[in-house]
Amino acid sequence: MTAPDPELPERSTAHWILLGMKGILSPPALILTTAFFGFAGLCREAGISWQEAAFMTAVVWALPAKIILIGAITAGTSLPAAAFAVALSSLRMTPMVVALMPELRGPKTRTPTLLFLSHFVAITAWVFAMERMEDIPRDKRAAFFGGFAVTLTAINTVLVAIVFNLMGQLPALATGALAFLTPVYFFTSLYGSARDFSGRLALFCGMAALPPAHLLSPGYELLVAGIGGGIVAYAGGRLLKARREVA
Amino acid sequence: MSDWAYSNVVPWWPYVFILLGGWLPTDMWRYLGVLSANRIDETGEAAAIARTIATSLVAAVIAQLVFYPSGALADIPTWVRVTSLAAGFAAFELSRRRILLGILAAELVIGGWALVVGLG
Numbered sequence: 001m002t003a004p005d006p007e008l009p010e011r012s013t014a015h016w017i018l019l020g021m022k023g024i025l026s027p028p029a030l031i032l033t034t035a036f037f038g039f040a041g042l043c044r045e046a047g048i049s050w051q052e053a054a055f056m057t058a059v060v061w062a063l064p065a066k067i068i069l070i071g072a073i074t075a076g077t078s079l080p081a082a083a084f085a086v087a088l089s090s091l092r093m094t095p096m097v098v099a100l101m102p103e104l105r106g107p108k109t110r111t112p113t114l115l116f117l118s119h120f121v122a123i124t125a126w127v128f129a130m131e132r133m134e135d136i137p138r139d140k141r142a143a144f145f146g147g148f149a150v151t152l153t154a155i156n157t158v159l160v161a162i163v164f165n166l167m168g169q170l171p172a173l174a175t176g177a178l179a180f181l182t183p184v185y186f187f188t189s190l191y192g193s194a195r196d197f198s199g200r201l202a203l204f205c206g207m208a209a210l211p212p213a214h215l216l217s218p219g220y221e222l223l224v225a226g227i228g229g230g231i232v233a234y235a236g237g238r239l240l241k242a243r244r245e246v247a
Numbered sequence: 248m249s250d251w252a253y254s255n256v257v258p259w260w261p262y263v264f265i266l267l268g269g270w271l272p273t274d275m276w277r278y279l280g281v282l283s284a285n286r287i288d289e290t291g292e293a294a295a296i297a298r299t300i301a302t303s304l305v306a307a308v309i310a311q312l313v314f315y316p317s318g319a320l321a322d323i324p325t326w327v328r329v330t331s332l333a334a335g336f337a338a339f340e341l342s343r344r345r346i347l348l349g350i351l352a353a354e355l356v357i358g359g360w361a362l363v364v365g366l367g
Contacts, residue, residue, distance in 0.1 A: 045318030060269040071308040078251035087272035097280025176319035184335040202299040206306025225307035230300030
């Protein structure tokens with residue numbers, strides 16, 4: 001899609017916002033919403049309030065960052081260590097946003113608008129936007145992305161609050177089963193989206209490193225297992241690559 | 248250490264903890280992405296190690312939930328949690344990587360266990 005179709009009348013900004021909002025019914029957005037049911041269960045298990053769970057959804061948004069924060073809360077991690085772990089996990093936001101900006105920026109898009117919109121960047125919204133941007137007129141891209149990403153965040157924030165409260169009516173087992181959505185969601189989605197062997201290795205190394213880290217450094221087990229497992233996986237990936245090149 | 252950990256004794260502390268421990272270390276990278284003019288090499292070695300650490304951190308939380316859970320998850324025996332995750336992964340792989348089917352299979356294991364022991 002290069003030149004806009006001359007047959008089509010110029011569509012208004014509101015039209016593009018609505019079209020973006022419709023994207024919340026796309027399969028990836030619906031799968032993410034399922035994951036947020038699990039997140040609500042996880043928050044309840046961690047002992048935080050529904051207001052805190054909804055606040056966290058709105059201000060952090062990226063689900064990996066949030067489950068690491070919940071993990072830190074459960075493990076009794078100190079604030080600096082928790083922030084450091086979250087910062088390591090959110091580091092990849094920078095290249096994602098950098099790649100998105102040339103697609104998103106129109107001739108008149110202001111930097112404050114882009115800073116505001118960047119808050120809603122996480123894997124789902126990023127993939128959604130990168131797939132569709134070239135079909136959207138450049139001056140309407142910010143509206144389209146905002147329509148999708150802001151709505152997705154808002155709906156899931158409200159959903160976390162509602163599901164969290166509804167779970168008070170459910171037996172404890174149902175809450176546990178819902179909370180268990182989160183590890184299954186992340187295990188499968190990380191495995192599926194791993195670019196290479198080292199990505200899958202990182203998944204297994206991080207899991208394998210947690211029990212010893214839990215025993216040796218209580219309170220810092222996530223950081224120790226995450227960094228340790230990540231470095232081992234990176235080295236393992238390199239080693240395999242070197243061997244393949246020799247063979 | 249415990250002074251700086253999460254607690255809800257002071258009503259505003261959880262929100263400060265979430266803002267400084269969650270919002271700041273996530274949004275700073277997003278803002279940096281908007282403000283940095285030059286491209287970042289995603290194929291470099293530094294980016295590769297950042298990726299494996301990010302994956303490994305989430306994997307550690309997965310292991311925490313499977314091996315050392317709190318709350319109602321702890322009432323589900325460890326072998327059921329491990330079987331549930333394994334069944335979820337197997338269903339995901341067998342269904343050509345459909346996440347929802349993986350989740351369904353994992354939940355069926357927990358539901359099946361609950362029925363057998365009479366908790367359902």
